[in-house]
Amino acid sequence: MGTLLEGRSDPVVRAISHLPGDDTCLLEVAVDPPGLAGGELRVASDTRVFVLGWDPPQPEQRDASHVTVNGDDDEVVLYRARWVLLGDADYLGTSVASLLGALVREVAPRGARQEMTLQAGAYSRRVHAGHVASLLPAPEGDDDHLAN
Secondary structure: OHHHHOOOOOHHHHHHOOOOOOOOOEEEEOOOOOOOOHHHHHHHHOEEEEEEOOOOOOHHHOOOOEEEEOOOOOOEEEEEEHHHHHHHHHHHOOOHHHHHHHHHHHHHHHHHHOHHHHHOOOHHHHHHOOOOOOOOOOOOOOOOOOOO
8 A cells, every 4th residue: 555655745644644554544524515505515514535544344345335324314424435536536536525426426426415304314214125225326336235
């Protein structure tokens, strides 16, 4: 991972570089993507973004972003593994901060369409029952588009 960190001035990368690799740790990152209004802005503002500093036990969380809602559905929580973020930013030639902003911009419109369900505390139950889609699009080739 050292080569992915070298020469980057991205403040998120600097913070990520201090996460211990052998411990379970999270880095919460404040993300404020521009150009959102209304329900999209409310959902984005209520989205907490965490960078995982360890290898998650669930295989589906290792290579992609994972979005969930807290038990009372009042906030959306997005997780992304550190090495995936760094690799994607390096491959795309962009900053980690921009990449996280793009993920929140993907979640915001879907969350805005489900805003009443989120506020009512029913989103988690509805997504697990297959009645609503996940807040983050499934990766290419993933047929389980309702999984969260």
